[in-house]
Amino acid sequence: MWNFPTPLPDELIYSTIARAGLHHGIQSPKQLLDEVYQDRKVVATIDLPSHLNAIVHLLERTGCFSLIDLIYKHTMFGLYAPFVQESHRQKAITLMAEQASGSIHLMLGLNASRVPNNTKFHYCPICIQQQRETYGEYFWNRAWFLPNLSICLKHNCSLLSQDYIQQQHRHLFLPLLPNQTKDSPHPYYKEDFILGQMAVELLQLDPQSSPSHEKWTKFYLEMADAKNFRRGNHVCHDQTYEQVINKFNYVYLESKNLGIDPDQDTSWLKSIFRKHRKAFSFLEHCIVWSSFIPEMSPREIMQYVSSISVTPYFVKRPISTDNIPPIKIREMRQKWQDIVLLHGVTTGRNIKPGSAIYMWLYRNDQNWLLTFNAGHLSQPQARKNKINWSIRDFSITKELFKVLYRSNDDLACPRMSKSWFLNQLSKGNSISKNLYHLPLSSKFLSTYSEDTMAYQIRRITHAMIKLGYTESSTKDRWRILRLAGLSKERITQEAQIFLNMICEKKIYAH
Ligand SMILES: [Zn+2]
Structure with a gap:
């Protein structure tokens, strides 16, 4: 194909191909595939497309788009790559270059993920005005395709959804054609903006190799440690649960299919603080990061995790400060000393810059840190004024x-x-x-x-409202329990009586 359009900033490759069809007036999907790929079997994939070498070839004249550029700047690859093993990242890149037949999603852990894959067509009504003014045409921006987050970070608004558009067949590339009268806003939660911000930053990271499962395991242990949620080799899961639930309530987590039952031994939150054996989704990571270390950006976190050295746990890790400039060590020690003098050790590692500095020293200057802390475990030294x-x-x-x-x-x-x-x-x-x-x-x-009883009754009430139940509707006990994050085993007697009253309508009969 001559004059294949240049991908616009953050445009999905899917969208560039759809625009190519539009520019050349090609109506038949098969003809478009012939022109672009010389292969009629290519599947139109929004998030993680394959056969990208064909596109690299079409863009050769621009001298700007390598395979890696296309993957990292024009697909959703960056959301998944940091969390799979390096060998899987490499394999996925190879698959995306040529024919992949669906295994990319498998390789990047999407098939096993709890987070459903978002392939609905959404767009931001304000972004598209700017697209028209700047480029004279519309295109699908990848920031609108964050799975489970239907928001525009740039304009703090909901996306309009084209749910009525069905992907009619798997070889069809649909261009963005806004229809203001039919497109309806997609509901969202305010917490979506916290996670959306992090997800967009993940998408924008430079290509880098993925940290191993061992590094992730160690990172999460350190994070628990920094909050003092660890006793020996054991993480206090009750405390990690509290930490997360104080930031993201159970209704929100449930709406993302990431509800946590604190009593269940296999909950994703417990698993992420144990030895990592499989990849966790970007949403699971971001939920924990923003609950534990909101002061660190995904970029800083990725840098930090990559720098973690992994030695077999039965060998005591030699503490070496050889590779770090002494000035950096002095600076970090000074910062930590200042924090401890003001706040004490325990509070110091729970507050904003303190936790990051503590973790840095824990990793790079552990002997000094532990010795220093041991001498300052009592209250801060600053004299307190007499309190009325x-x-x-x-x-x-x-x-x-x-x-x-x-x-x-x-x-x-x-x-x-x-x-x-x-x-x-x-x-x-x-x-x-x-x-x-x-x-x-x-x-x-x-x-x-x-108390627990009152809290459970409140959750049941909230679940009823969320489910749109009225006094007269038939109630599904199981759905109420699930949405309220309760189980038969955990429910208190009083909450059980309350639930029975609601579900057995005859109580209201007279
Ligand atoms: Zn926007």
């Missing part, structure tokens, strides 16, 4: 009531336990240790904090 506890008590209680009013109508809120309330306050940690000085605050916490 009764004034403090009053203002904390006021603060707590504000939290209560703010969250009372939010049915999706995590369990409003005593520690949850304290976590909402800026100095929750120090308050919990001093509650005996604070009678009003203590009274508030014992009166308003939610």
